Every structure is written in C-alpha cells, then in structure tokens.
Amino acid sequence: MLLLCSHGDDDLRHCALDTPGNLGCKLARYLITTKQFDLFLVDVHPESVVKSDSYLPLVEYIQADLRTQVTAWTRKLRRTDVVIHFASANSQPNASWTDAADSMDITFNVLLQSAKARVGRVILASSCHVTGGWKEQGGVKLSSDRSNALTGTSDPFVGMLYTAGDTFVDSTAYASSHFAAERLAFSLAATYPDSSFVAVRIGCCPPTNNPQAISCKLPSENGERESLCAPGSGSALDDPVVLDEWFRSMWLSDEDFLGMFRKCIDCS
DSSP: OEEEEEOSOTTOEEEOOSOOSHHHHHHHHHHHHHTSEEEEEEESSOHHHHTTSTTOTTSEEEEOOTTOSSSHHHHHGGGEEEEEEOOOSOOSTTOOHHHHHHHHHHHHHHHHHHHHTTOSEEEEEEEGGGGGGGGGSTTOBSOTTSTTBOOTTSOOOOOOEEEETTEEEETHHHHHHHHHHHHHHHHHHHHOTTOEEEEEEEOBOOTTOOGGGOOSOOBOTTSOBOOOSOSOSOOTTTOHHHHHHHHHHTBOOHHHHHHHHHHHHHOO
C-alpha cells in the first residue's frame, strides 16, 4: 500500500509502501525520482528486511499487520491523500483458498480504513486473472489490437487453468480475492462520497521489463522454472506455446505501469 499524504505543501506529498515486492518497489523508486513525494512505508516484515533495498533507508517506516484495526498505520491515514494498495498474503496464481481469505482480510481492512479516514483516492492493484477464465474460451485474446480483446469493462471470469510440469494450476482462489476487493471498492465508492476508488487489473510486469522473460511455468524448489508438457496439443490448458503466448500478451512494460499509476494518482 502506498500512502500519499499532504503536508500543507502543494508541491510535496508523502508516500508509504506496504509490501516491498516487485511492483511496489518499481513504483516507489519512480516516485522518489520525481522529488514530489516523501515515502512512508507500512509492512509486516521487520524494518531491517524491508529496507535492504538501497532506495529505502530514509523512508519512514511502520511495521504492522494490515489486518489490524487501530494502530499507527491507520492513524496515519487521517493525513493521507492517496492510498495505493498492493499487499496480499500470497502473490502467486496458485494461492490456496486460505491464502485468498487472508488476502481478502488484508485488502478489505485497508479499503475500509481508508474510506473511514476519508482518503481522497484509493488505488487497488487487482489482476488480469479476474478475467483469466476467458483463456479457455476460443478466440478471446488479451491484446488490444485483436478482435475479441479483453478490456477493463469485460465481464469477469475469475481464474485461469493451466499445467506447469506435473502441476495443475487453478488461479480461481487468487483471482476471486482480487475480484471481491474490486466489488468492495465499488460499494465503498457509493457509500463514502469523499473517497474515490480505482481498480487496476495488472498483467505481467516482470523485474526484467522483458516480455520474453514471462512464462506460465511455476518456480520449482531450487528457483528454476519447471518445464511444461510437450508442445503441439494446441490446448489452452497444457500447450506451452499457447500458454506462453497468452501470458506474454499480459505483459505490462515498466513505462506503461508507472505512467498508468501516475495517471491514477493525478486524475480528477
């Protein structure tokens, strides 16, 4: 979660990050370079772990469980203009239903506390897996330059099914936690008129900023990617050629990711 707080200076806002993952770190580094934001960090991990990245040492920090109701981080919301929320219990598509429940507890509390604090803009990092079920429907594509392309207004179809090595992956639980958060944001926007909500369904934005680095393969215990079933079946379930095309169609470049979130922060 990123919190951008007003300090009485229209040219300077205060920013806090809740989970130092790939996307949160990319956005935080960008906001630092603009010199328009001070950073404020909230995370469940110890400060020594979170601030191992060289860009974080001077960031204000609170260690907290985002499921808690009234602590230092919720009090901070009273001086916050914008919340950007990334945190989840498990950021992998093969998250269990227990993981999904924990993610919902985290996200629901962040959204509710933000609305109660009358935060002006709440940005929720959702996932393309909310519409991932369309992968099994022939002819539906992710790319915007093709017919039948999925968009932000496409009907939800939670979950994506695929096979990685000997592992069958069903992202329904993972996707459901994001979809539920979107619907809560929609309801809160109608209930709390002082707050506006933006849900962004993010695809694949890898650390290397290279679509060729994207694969449906799952990381194995040694950190390597498991090999998939032999190509040639043409199936959206287990053909690695078909699967990798779909996953690479989900690619979001660093430039587009940062530009999109900046628009979410600044737009009226």
